[in-house]
Amino acid sequence: MNQIIADDARFDDDREQLPFHKLTPEEAQVVRNKIPQVSPWRVVAAQAVAGLVCVAMVWVFTQRESAVWSALYGVAATVVPSALLARGMTRGTRNPMAAAAGFLFWEMLKIGVAIAMLVIAAKVVPQLSWPTLLLTMVVCMKVNWVALLWRAGKSDDKGSGHKHGN
Numbered sequence: 001m002n003q004i005i006a007d008d009a010r011f012d013d014d015r016e017q018l019p020f021h022k023l024t025p026e027e028a029q030v031v032r033n034k035i036p037q038v039s040p041w042r043v044v045a046a047q048a049v050a051g052l053v054c055v056a057m058v059w060v061f062t063q064r065e066s067a068v069w070s071a072l073y074g075v076a077a078t079v080v081p082s083a084l085l086a087r088g089m090t091r092g093t094r095n096p097m098a099a100a101a102g103f104l105f106w107e108m109l110k111i112g113v114a115i116a117m118l119v120i121a122a123k124v125v126p127q128l129s130w131p132t133l134l135l136t137m138v139v140c141m142k143v144n145w146v147a148l149l150w151r152a153g154k155s156d157d158k159g160s161g162h163k164h165g166n
Contacts, residue, residue: 040086043147047082047140051075054136066127073125074136077117081110 023031051074058064058071088106093099122128 038147038150040082040089042150043143044079044082044086046146047143048075048079050143051079051136051140054139058132058136062132064129066125067129067132069125070129070132071136073117073121073128074133075140077114077121077133078137078140080117081114084113085110 051071055068055071055075058067062068085106088102088109091102093102121133125133
């Protein structure tokens with residue numbers, strides 16, 4: 001066991017530094033094309049669809065109008081902030097610093113809007129059901145993981161296409 005730790009500790013010292021290679025615009029485009037992209041608008045749309053499915057299930061299982069409104073508000077409290085972030089992220093800028101600052105701004109705005117919507121939820125939705133609202137929000141937010149699967153699926157498709165010569 002100690003030998004393994006010792007080997008790991010000296011691993012970086014034994015390696016030579018690889019030379020740094022600045023990519024040409026063409027090489028950078030090839031790298032970008034290999035990274036599958038998922039539109040943030042597609043994620044927002046998928047969140048809305050998942051939320052509406054939850055609303056329908058709430059109606060089927062509870063038959064309570066107040067629970068349906070709570071679920072709808074949970075969808076809105078997730079989708080509206082996500083749409084703001086998607087709007088901000090799809091504006092496009094070439095400057096990496098501006099893009100990073102823009103992401104931080106839009107992400108903070110998203111969080112602020114979501115918190116504000118939760119704060120006013122009890123005043124906006126009569127007979128609010130917090131468990132229903134929060135469960136619907138969780139389902140909508142988990143759609144982000146589905147987007148990662150879409151992205152991984154696209155990557156696998158590209159990889160398999162290259163292996164088989166398609």
